[in-house]
Amino acid sequence: MSRTVYVNGEYLPEEDAKISIFDRSFLMADGVYEVTSVLDGKLIDFEGHRVRLERSLNELDMQKPEAFDDLLDIHRELVRVNDITDGLVYLQVSRGSAGDRDFAYPSEDVKPTLVLFTQNKPGLADSPAAKTGIKVISIEDQRWGRRDIKTVQLLYPSMGKMMAKAAGCDDAWMVEDGHVTEGTSNNAYIVKGNTIITRQLSNDILHGITRAAVLRFAEEAQMQVEERLFTIDEAKQADEAFVTSASTFVMPVVELDGETIGAGTPGSVATRLREIYLEESRKAAV
Amino acid sequence: MSRTVYVNGEYLPEEDAKISIFDRSFLMADGVYEVTSVLDGKLIDFEGHRVRLERSLNELDMQKPEAFDDLLDIHRELVRVNDITDGLVYLQVSRGSAGDRDFAYPSEDVKPTLVLFTQNKPGLADSPAAKTGIKVISIEDQRWGRRDIKTVQLLYPSMGKMMAKAAGCDDAWMVEDGHVTEGTSNNAYIVKGNTIITRQLSNDILHGITRAAVLRFAEEAQMQVEERLFTIDEAKQADEAFVTSASTFVMPVVELDGETIGAGTPGSVATRLREIYLEESRKAAV
Numbered sequence: 001m002s003r004t005v006y007v008n009g010e011y012l013p014e015e016d017a018k019i020s021i022f023d024r025s026f027l028m029a030d031g032v033y034e035v036t037s038v039l040d041g042k043l044i045d046f047e048g049h050r051v052r053l054e055r056s057l058n059e060l061d062m063q064k065p066e067a068f069d070d071l072l073d074i075h076r077e078l079v080r081v082n083d084i085t086d087g088l089v090y091l092q093v094s095r096g097s098a099g100d101r102d103f104a105y106p107s108e109d110v111k112p113t114l115v116l117f118t119q120n121k122p123g124l125a126d127s128p129a130a131k132t133g134i135k136v137i138s139i140e141d142q143r144w145g146r147r148d149i150k151t152v153q154l155l156y157p158s159m160g161k162m163m164a165k166a167a168g169c170d171d172a173w174m175v176e177d178g179h180v181t182e183g184t185s186n187n188a189y190i191v192k193g194n195t196i197i198t199r200q201l202s203n204d205i206l207h208g209i210t211r212a213a214v215l216r217f218a219e220e221a222q223m224q225v226e227e228r229l230f231t232i233d234e235a236k237q238a239d240e241a242f243v244t245s246a247s248t249f250v251m252p253v254v255e256l257d258g259e260t261i262g263a264g265t266p267g268s269v270a271t272r273l274r275e276i277y278l279e280e281s282r283k284a285a286v
Numbered sequence: 287m288s289r290t291v292y293v294n295g296e297y298l299p300e301e302d303a304k305i306s307i308f309d310r311s312f313l314m315a316d317g318v319y320e321v322t323s324v325l326d327g328k329l330i331d332f333e334g335h336r337v338r339l340e341r342s343l344n345e346l347d348m349q350k351p352e353a354f355d356d357l358l359d360i361h362r363e364l365v366r367v368n369d370i371t372d373g374l375v376y377l378q379v380s381r382g383s384a385g386d387r388d389f390a391y392p393s394e395d396v397k398p399t400l401v402l403f404t405q406n407k408p409g410l411a412d413s414p415a416a417k418t419g420i421k422v423i424s425i426e427d428q429r430w431g432r433r434d435i436k437t438v439q440l441l442y443p444s445m446g447k448m449m450a451k452a453a454g455c456d457d458a459w460m461v462e463d464g465h466v467t468e469g470t471s472n473n474a475y476i477v478k479g480n481t482i483i484t485r486q487l488s489n490d491i492l493h494g495i496t497r498a499a500v501l502r503f504a505e506e507a508q509m510q511v512e513e514r515l516f517t518i519d520e521a522k523q524a525d526e527a528f529v530t531s532a533s534t535f536v537m538p539v540v541e542l543d544g545e546t547i548g549a550g551t552p553g554s555v556a557t558r559l560r561e562i563y564l565e566e567s568r569k570a571a572v
Contacts, residue, residue, distance in 0.1 A: 014308075153439045
């Protein structure tokens with residue numbers, strides 16, 4: 001059955017969901033996005049995504065879409081009509097189309113394009129990968145300098161996933177000036193002893209909504225958290241490694257560049273954090 | 287009157303030219319482009335753009351669009367039906383739409399999206415800016431690491447144009463590790479004595495089609511060319527500065543970060559190169 005998607009105020013069959021070739025997200029990657037998970041038919045961390053979306057728009061001097069205050073309703077309506085129990089809601093705001101191509105931003109009367117669609121992922125929280133852990137390779141971080149803004153400039157992360165796939169792995173961790181920045185679509189962590197280590201926030205990495213929640217839960221559970229730079233070598237010698245993202249929650253990493261991390265199975269810290277995150281998020285879901 | 291544009295084999299009124307919201311150029315900037323100038327109804331440097339497009343596609347493991355061998359005909363047909371004497375033809379190849387969103391590239395049976403449209407620019411070669419020169423500011427180069435591939439990841443160049451505009455200027459030169467890389471949509475040059483200085487080719491800059499032609503013409507005219515790094519300070523002390531691109535040809539730069547370059551008017555080298563480039567390009571146009 002065809003999905004119902006949302007484009008600029010209309011609920012449409014996905015086959016009819018089209019945008020102008022002059023849309024600035026198509027022509028010059030001038031757009032931002034968010035992905036919100038759905039568990040048991042409810043939205044996980046919706047407010048965090050809404051706040052980050054607003055920040056991305058502000059950083060790029062992009063207008064809020066007219067329906068900004070209705071985003072929760074639109075998310076819920078898409079979940080309802082598409083009968084999503086577990087899955088994702090993808091949202092994109094593009095600077096819109098002025099009917100032609102120009103590097104300069106269009107005038108204020110050109111309204112942003114707002115697109116949302118769902119992805120049905122039955123059993124999203126019971127991913128088999130979470131039980132075995134994933135394998136990652138390291139690649140150079142070739143992305144632009146403002147990774148704190150969640151733009152659709154995702155070509156390099158996409159290339160990174162393909163490099164991982166070619167190497168028989170699941171994902172890639174990106175390295176800049178000798179230090180890990182993050183995964184292609186997730187934040188990266190290592191664990192040494194009782195300490196969780198993850199790169200501090202800056203323009204170099206995405207300010208993960210799941211990252212913020214997981215670090216909060218970790219501190220509430222009396223785990224030590226160090227936000228600092230770390231290298232691939234340090235990661236290889238860690239007791240555990242994991243990644244967090246809105247769609248994978250907390251995902252253990254058991255191999256890095258062909259070397260086993262810890263026991264080669266999901267570690268106790270990652271496993272515990274995943275449990276806590278899922279439990280708390282389900283409670284707070286809207 | 288509405289333009290006729292080209293989308294995947296069809297010639298359409300521009301209002302009807304739409305692509306799926308699942309197109310990878312829209313969702314993840316997974317597309318490449320070319321812009322070819324039209325003078326006197328003929329295409330300038332078409333073959334150079336065709337070859338570079340093929341290179342961009344290869345570098346990204348992207349399939350050639352089915353109509354790749356017909357690109358010259360499509361360009362000419364768009365110029366004809368839109369009655370373009372002077373202007374541009376914009377071309378974009380996207381990796382296409384698999385009907386959903388995924389970082390991994392779709393399978394081979396998902397065909398690329400091919401879009402072309404014209405822009406009418408009467409008197410393109412007689413731009414008033416070429417007679418006065420343009421003013422540029424310098425900004426940090428925050429783009430990704432593969433600027434040799436002509437992708438649609440143009441958000442930062444777009445932001446740069448807006449920064450220039452806010453400063454009362456026309457464009458921005460980007461600086462990385464203390465050296466000028468290029469302009470937001472053009473290659474950058476300075477002139478000292480009889481020597482033209484421009485950054486050497488690498489992954490750090492676009493391999494300009496106009497750049498290649500201009501350097502060839504410069505050498506044929508017995509001018510000295512040095513392909514090397516240069517700084518903003520060196521540029522400020524140069525006798526002349528200019529940029530080249532497919533749509534501005536050779537454009538003199540007369541001010542950099544508020545400081546006058548040379549006499550503050552278009553220099554003789556830039557003026558001469560512009561004349562030669564236009565004359566030779568018109569002769570070779572197809």
